[in-house]
Amino acid sequence: xxxxxxxxxRWIVEERADATNVNNWHWxxxxxxxxxxxxxxxxxxxxxxxxxxxxxxxxxxxxxxxxASCNSRKGxxxxxxxxxLRLSWRGTVKESGEKHKGSVEIPNLSEENEVDDxxxxxxxxxxxxxxxxxxxxxxxxxxxxxxxxxxxxxLKTEFTLGMILPTKAPVGQELTEHKPSGNTVQDSVSPQSxxxxxxxxxxxxxxxxxxxxxxxxxxxxxFTTKELVQKFSKCPAVIEAEKGGKLQMxxxxxxxxxxxxxxxxxxxxxxxxxxxxxxxxxxxxxxFQAVAAQTELQLECHGVPxxxxxxxxxxxxxxxxxxxxxxxxxxxxxxx
Numbered sequence: 001x002x003x004x005x006x007x008x009x010r011w012i013v014e015e016r017a018d019a020t021n022v023n024n025w026h027w028x029x030x031x032x033x034x035x036x037x038x039x040x041x042x043x044x045x046x047x048x049x050x051x052x053x054x055x056x057x058x059x060x061x062x063x064x065x066x067x068a069s070c071n072s073r074k075g076x077x078x079x080x081x082x083x084x085l086r087l088s089w090r091g092t093v094k095e096s097g098e099k100h101k102g103s104v105e106i107p108n109l110s111e112e113n114e115v116d117d118x119x120x121x122x123x124x125x126x127x128x129x130x131x132x133x134x135x136x137x138x139x140x141x142x143x144x145x146x147x148x149x150x151x152x153x154x155l156k157t158e159f160t161l162g163m164i165l166p167t168k169a170p171v172g173q174e175l176t177e178h179k180p181s182g183n184t185v186q187d188s189v190s191p192q193s194x195x196x197x198x199x200x201x202x203x204x205x206x207x208x209x210x211x212x213x214x215x216x217x218x219x220x221x222x223f224t225t226k227e228l229v230q231k232f233s234k235c236p237a238v239i240e241a242e243k244g245g246k247l248q249m250x251x252x253x254x255x256x257x258x259x260x261x262x263x264x265x266x267x268x269x270x271x272x273x274x275x276x277x278x279x280x281x282x283x284x285x286x287x288f289q290a291v292a293a294q295t296e297l298q299l300e301c302h303g304v305p306x307x308x309x310x311x312x313x314x315x316x317x318x319x320x321x322x323x324x325x326x327x328x329x330x331x332x333x334x335x336x
């Protein structure tokens with residue numbers, strides 16, 4: 001047995017008040033079954049398939065059997081999922097106006113197979129209307145595969161937000177040795193200022209730009225109006241857009257506090273992911289720059305734990321920017 005202070009630093013937990021899994025060394029598991037059932041319904045139900053033969057629409061997800069989980073070991077995420085799904089569909093033949101319906105079965109969606117290799121079976125109730133069955137077998141199958149990819153993408157980004165914890169720098173290693181990738185700048189702060197609940201963590205500054213087809217005042221409202229935040233995030237939210245007001249999104253995975261608001265120009269937040277060390281916040285600055293009929297959003301996130309850099313980028317790019325783009329494509333009355 002190693003003497004006190006001489007053990008492998010990846011196992012050290014005595015410096016964390018809550019003895020959290022420092023350096024992500026131990027095996028941790030999060031059950032994704034309930035979340036997956038909701039997400040599968042979200043991405044599959046309501047899909048529209050159109051072609052020369054007619055128009056079809058995916059109805060209810062009538063059968064969902066299986067499970068999913070995400071595991072973390074040595075700083076890596078490992079996914080397990082296995083699903084048996086059955087969906088209903090209904091359609092109308094373009095020439096005759098006849099209506100028909102059937103089902104789509106996905107007997108084995110799992111990590112063992114690529115989505116393109118996953119079996120998808122389309123059937124139709126007795127009678128004519130095989131042109132719709134053919135439409136569902138071709139265009140419909142393509143749409144379903146795209147939806148399954150959306151589910152898996154969300155599983156690996158949205159669901160896993162915060163699972164990789166900040167790491168403890170090995171004894172004697174200078175924090176300035178870390179070389180983050182991309183548009184990231186190492187925070188120039190002293191090691192003493194990085195003490196968070198007894199753990200020294202290297203942090204980075206993330207800078208991102210995104211163009212939106214929206215005027216600055218409208219985009220500002222999307223970030224500060226509770227109803228609009230809930231629409232693009234598809235989750236209940238707490239949005240108190242005033243200095244000192246609280247923010248909470250994605251079922252508590254993200255929380256923070258507004259520290260500065262300049263309408264149509266700037267938002268500054270104290271911002272954190274639920275799994276970061278207690279009381280550790282990054283500072284997020286959102287700047288809105290009008291460019292013709294568009295708006296350039298500049299995001300600077302200062303103080304992000306280095307180990308959470310990738311998940312933080314995913315959070316902003318996939319769960320904020322991409323979802324807002326989708327939201328802005330909807331009819332304008334959805335903004336009211």
